[in-house]
Amino acid sequence: MRSKGGRDWNAASFGQKVAAFAGLAFLHLPVWVIVIYAFTTEDRTYQFPPPGLTLHWFSVAFAREDIWAALRMSLSVASVATAMALVLGTLAAFALAQGRFRGREAITLLFVLPIALPGIITGIALLSAFKLGGIQPGYWTIVTGHATFCIVIVHNNVIARLRRLPQSWIEASMDLGADGFQTFRYVLLPQIATALLAGGMLAFALSFDEIIVTLFTAGHEKTLPIWFFNELFRPRERPITNVVAVSVVLITMIPILLAYWLTRPREFESK
């Protein structure tokens, strides 16, 4: 093979490396900026660099009851939505992993829509439905909206795992005397456990952070993102908002990282 001036195919040029890392840095810097701002002593402007660093705002934020109430609401909604999603999403994944049947394409499309269409569509659609049905927005309308896309997240995770399971395992289990329930318990569940966990955690994090649909379905209830959204336009509360922002990032980082670690490609999955 003629080599182009001794080019090493497996090494990027310096320029390519810079561009790649620059892109990555671009993705991360803004959030790190918030972290710095959470410690600033200046509370009136967005002055950079911060004139001083302090932990003062953290203690102020921790004393605020409205923040805790919003946090409790978010946790509660996320838990319920995730629990519903785990059940419904797994049922759907098992059905759709079976193979071809009539209507499968249509149902698959139905499961893509909640994340394919922007959140505003989901939000206003739900609101229209509530208005039509005379339902008052409240806790359960929020949960309803969240559960809908959480189901899709769990379903995607579980079905991806199921598709990598050889059919012969299920047949072998039944061949040896285990019926469908036993096969699920002894063979399938251990295999999809990580996918279930990962899907559940992603769904939880998404629900916890959700704002776009929630603004339409919340009524008077306040989730943490809604609290945050209201604060965006109140300059006096800026440092506390920063503290909450940093806390939210840290809290949701944990399930995200865990979910990634659980579903990273492994060597021994089959055979």
Add this chain to the structure above:
Amino acid sequence: MTPAIELAGVSRLFGAVRALDNVSLSIAPGEFFALLGPSGSGKTTCLRLIAGFDHPTSGKILLDGDDVTDIPPFERSVNTVFQDYALFPHMDVAENVAYGPKVQGISAPERRRLALEMLELVRLAAFADRAPAQLSGGQKQRVALARALINKPKVLLLDEPLGALDLRLREEMQIELKAIQQKIGITFVYVTHDQGEALSMADRVAVFRDGRVEQLDSPRDLYERPRTAFVARFVGSANVIEGELARRVTGGGRAFAIRAEAIEVLAPGAPLPDGALSCEGLLEDIHYHGATSRWHVRTDAGQTIVAVLPEGAAAAVPHGSRVRLAWSRENIVPLADS
């Protein structure tokens, strides 16, 4: 005696495709029975129907005289060794083997004892606590075998179990499988596309073609008396003489088979033994196989005949030379129209 397995008029259609077409056969208890055929011939479909992973479109499947057609696999006294072994990666070897007793509710210590017993049978007791991923192909296959035998099924089904092994290992396993079968005495139903495997291991072989059983016989009868051209070519690679060449050789039009090792190669015009049939042609190639050589001769009628000669039987002649092929009239096997 009640057959161990009986298929009565079984068909399996996938849309318009007839994977199995009105197949009927019966397998005797304690028999080593082979389902032989090329891919897509229906042999694997047949196996899956016996196991219960699939349901026939029509016909009945009987196990020990009982109709099991509508009975799910977990209720049939049949166990399977899968082509990809299908060992559960989240259990170690002993737990894999003990799976059958586990789902029947047998206590942990008891089923471990049973599992170790089975692993002794396949000489893998030392690997009991290993993970399946740490085993070689041959070892995995033996674990799969132990796992399938622990329930003491009436019938053991094997779906091309040796396909992934290399030649030496395959031959060892063939001997071992046959020995185990004779030791335990249960019926084995063995699917393979390798006719050598079927011939060496089975008591009887069913040759599948396009969803039908073309011939069901003992290995010897299949080899020496193939009934159709397909069987003749598939089992033992006999030469199928038909059409113009058949007319020239026998005077009649009927196709016949002649085994490669039954053919002698002579110089053109050499004297023929009494009652011999012959034809002439040009030598295309000689393939050296160690103990034997395969001579490919293109006859005047256009068809190529292969003769297998033991080493040293005939002096090598240059390619393109004219040779005479001869064989005894007794050795020809008339074939039915396919």
Add this chain to the structure above:
Amino acid sequence: MQHPPMRAIATFLYGRRGFYLSLLLLPPLLWLGTVYLGSLLALLMHSFYAIDEFTARIVPKLTLATYRQLVSQPAHVDIVLRTLGMAVAVTLTAAVVAFPVANYMARYATPRMKAFFYVGVMLPMWTSYLVKVYAWRLVLAKQGVLSWFLDQLGLAPALDAALQTPVIGGPSLASSYLGMFIVFVYMWLPFMILPLTAALERVPQSLLQASADLGARPGQTFRNIVLPLALPGLAAGSVFTFSLTLGDYIIPSVVGAPGYFIGMMVYQQQGTAGNLPLAAAFSVVPIILIAIYLSLAKRLGAFDAL
């Protein structure tokens, strides 16, 4: 040991695949069908209602009046065009910015580096949307990080010049289309990077070597081999950037110039203006645009790349 009734149920279900599937699908389909599809239908229905001018109440009678209102006012058409323009600009830019990152991840990164990059792209992607928007508000602010940074580099005049530009400029980055544009690109960048990486990974190294072997310069290899093969990934990523920009209503209100976007219109009309039918009609527009875009993207192979 399996309880006999469970065994009986299992045996019953085993032979009846259709019934078993229906049983599995019933709960989730019931939910998605009634909640989601039902809501979409309700949305559609509301778009065919109208507001009574005097009582400001929704008149439950099917009419095209709201749609007529939507298409007849030039301000409304402006809104749609503005949003569409932003969506296209964001998509193109995201593709350009994402490419070096995805290319590096797919072709040059060692397994450990690739994992590092993967986590590095995934973390911001899953970080709270609001926190990210808020962070940019701080960064783009008049005395904020970006102006400080540009100041240090001596590029302050360049920033001022950019802000003077008509249409995209403004009093500060935080209240200009330029700023909004930057935030949009930032937000959806991971959604472009990931499918693009997957597509580029599927381009075998041997193809690139063959191209060079046959005499092509790196630019030609890129144009003739890499780009066409990466197209499904680009198409898949662009579906996200396009539809997410089209429907967003928070970013334009937090970081941006006074002009309205479709999303803002929807949010405002259902809220303070109390005109749900108009909001519904407005939201039908992105649905149609996205449907068209999806069919285009499908033809480019986006669905296989997802």
